[in-house]
Amino acid sequence: xxxxxxxxxxxxxxxxxxxxxxxxxxxxxxxxxxxxxxxxxxxxxxxxxxxxxxxxxxxxxxxxxxxxxxxxxxxxxxxxxxxxxxxxxxxxxxxxxxxxxxxxxxxxxxxxxxxxxxxxxxxxxxxxxxxxxxxxxxxxxxxxxxxxxxxxxxxxxxxxxxxxxxxxxxxxxxxxxxxxxxxxxxxxxxxxxxxxxxxxxxxxxxxxxxxxxxxxxxxxxxxxxxxxxxxxxxxxxxxxxxxxxxxxxxxxxxxxxxxxxxxxxxxxxxxxxxxxxxxxxxxxxxxxxxxxxxxxxxxxxxxxxxxxxxxxxxxxxxxxxxxxxxxxxxxxxxxxxxxxxxxxxxxxxxxxxxxxxxxxxxxxxxxxxxxxxxxxxxxxxxxxxxxxxxxxxxxxxxxxxxxxxxxxxxxxxxxxxxxxxxxxxxxxxxxxxxxxxxxxxxxxxxxxxxxxxxxxxxxxxxxxxxxxxxxxxxxxxxxxxxxxxxxxxxxxxxxxx
Numbered sequence: 001x002x003x004x005x006x007x008x009x010x011x012x013x014x015x016x017x018x019x020x021x022x023x024x025x026x027x028x029x030x031x032x033x034x035x036x037x038x039x040x041x042x043x044x045x046x047x048x049x050x051x052x053x054x055x056x057x058x059x060x061x062x063x064x065x066x067x068x069x070x071x072x073x074x075x076x077x078x079x080x081x082x083x084x085x086x087x088x089x090x091x092x093x094x095x096x097x098x099x100x101x102x103x104x105x106x107x108x109x110x111x112x113x114x115x116x117x118x119x120x121x122x123x124x125x126x127x128x129x130x131x132x133x134x135x136x137x138x139x140x141x142x143x144x145x146x147x148x149x150x151x152x153x154x155x156x157x158x159x160x161x162x163x164x165x166x167x168x169x170x171x172x173x174x175x176x177x178x179x180x181x182x183x184x185x186x187x188x189x190x191x192x193x194x195x196x197x198x199x200x201x202x203x204x205x206x207x208x209x210x211x212x213x214x215x216x217x218x219x220x221x222x223x224x225x226x227x228x229x230x231x232x233x234x235x236x237x238x239x240x241x242x243x244x245x246x247x248x249x250x251x252x253x254x255x256x257x258x259x260x261x262x263x264x265x266x267x268x269x270x271x272x273x274x275x276x277x278x279x280x281x282x283x284x285x286x287x288x289x290x291x292x293x294x295x296x297x298x299x300x301x302x303x304x305x306x307x308x309x310x311x312x313x314x315x316x317x318x319x320x321x322x323x324x325x326x327x328x329x330x331x332x333x334x335x336x337x338x339x340x341x342x343x344x345x346x347x348x349x350x351x352x353x354x355x356x357x358x359x360x361x362x363x364x365x366x367x368x369x370x371x372x373x374x375x376x377x378x379x380x381x382x383x384x385x386x387x388x389x390x391x392x393x394x395x396x397x398x399x400x401x402x403x404x405x406x407x408x409x410x411x412x413x414x415x416x417x418x419x420x421x422x423x424x425x426x427x428x429x430x431x432x433x434x435x436x437x438x439x440x441x442x443x444x445x446x447x448x449x450x451x452x453x454x455x456x457x458x459x460x461x462x463x464x465x466x467x468x469x470x471x472x473x474x475x476x477x478x479x480x481x482x483x484x485x486x487x488x489x490x491x492x493x494x495x496x497x
Contacts (some may be wrong), residue, residue: 008323091237115172145171273358342397
């Protein structure tokens with residue numbers, strides 16, 4: 001909201017979103033995506049089977065080597081920033097101001113990778129020890145820092161993109177420092193070193209080798225959605241100014257249910273599945289996946305429908321202030337409809353991918369990722385000519401759904417996942433309840449002009465009313481169609497439905 005009010009969909013907005021997209025993508029590789037996928041299963045195994053000395057040496061050496069790799073990546077990114085922008089946003093080269101602003105901002109956002117990747121390691125340690133609150137709270141510090149940069153730094157910087165980039169860098173340092181006391185509390189604060197020369201050297205070397213060996217394919221498999229967004233950014237750089245920003249604002253709203261629920265579900269799921277796999281509990285492993293997938297679809301399907309039906313009201317209520325124009329509302333809302341079609345796929349990937357990572361299989365998701373990337377690029381190249389930025393959003397949704405379908409199919413084929421009974425009835429109830437909810441929301445939703453002309457208080461009141469109505473209708477419809485929460489919480493293979 002702060003971005004929209006002060007930047008809208010301007011040249012500096014496009015510049016910052018591209019500058020932040022690049023390290024954000026690498027963050028998914030070194031942080032939440034590949035590193036977590038490769039580190040958590042190996043570390044969980046160490047905590048289950050290893051000695052205290054072996055665990056500590058493993059964390060110390062891994063932290064040291066990871067820090068060295070991150071330092072080299074960061075320095076390379078700062079040095080090669082102009083070339084990175086030319087490769088990933090080639091259309092910006094036609095606008096010297098936009099290109100220069102993006103390069104300057106990128107040089108401040110790249111160091112964020114170093115800090116946030118170490119934050120991800122800390123989060124993996126805490127999650128594996130059933131500490132979820134601190135890692136979940138940490139990203140809030142980035143948001144607070146960026147909001148502060150809007151109000152404090154932008155007035156003093158001629159380049160607003162650089163001001164926000166400085167805010168990103170400050171956030172990375174704060175997030176890293178925030179983790180340290182909690183690592184000390186659980187007795188797992190790493191003391192970085194590059195090698196282990198003690199009696200645990202062989203075990204340490206083996207564990208670290210497995211982490212980095214698993215990390216390379218996981219970098220692609222876990223980050224495919226971000227790669228697809230990078231492809232979209234590349235293509236959008238050739239469109240009119242504002243296209244990158246419209247996709248960004250739409251993506252923020254699409255990421256809201258994904259981040260609040262989908263990513264949280266996957267974060268909790270990975271250490272649980274890793275522990276079950278290490279214990280050889282194949283039945284529990286499959287049942288845990290099944291329940292998580294049901295919860296994911298129970299939330300993501302109605303959330304996707306709500307985002308599509310209420311796209312314009314959401315854009316108006318959240319962003320239509322200051323520099324964010326009516327044109328920006330319309331184009332961002334269209335992109336949101338395109339993104340919402342793939343929300344169930346994005347959430348399902350977050351649930352299904354841990355089914356591979358927990359078994360230390362990071363290669364299979366790569367295959368799904370390759371197919372997904374090819375499809376996203378192909379559809380993006382075609383649809384962008386007919387629907388501009390909206391076509392890119394639709395292409396991403398198609399790729400996300402394909403990615404989820406492949407992960408699901410291969411888990412079934414490999415005899416890892418055995419769906420519990422009642423799936424047809426479950427999906428029937430969810431789709432029926434979603435249809436009823438969507439129809440009511442569509443009927444009760446006001447005309448676009450009403451939203452645009454309303455005061456802030458009126459907008460909030462109208463949207464709050466629709467949210468309450470939609471939620472109430474969905475829950476009531478599920479109940480009337482026979483859905484009960486205890487069925488999802490306690491459903492086992494011994495029950496028919």
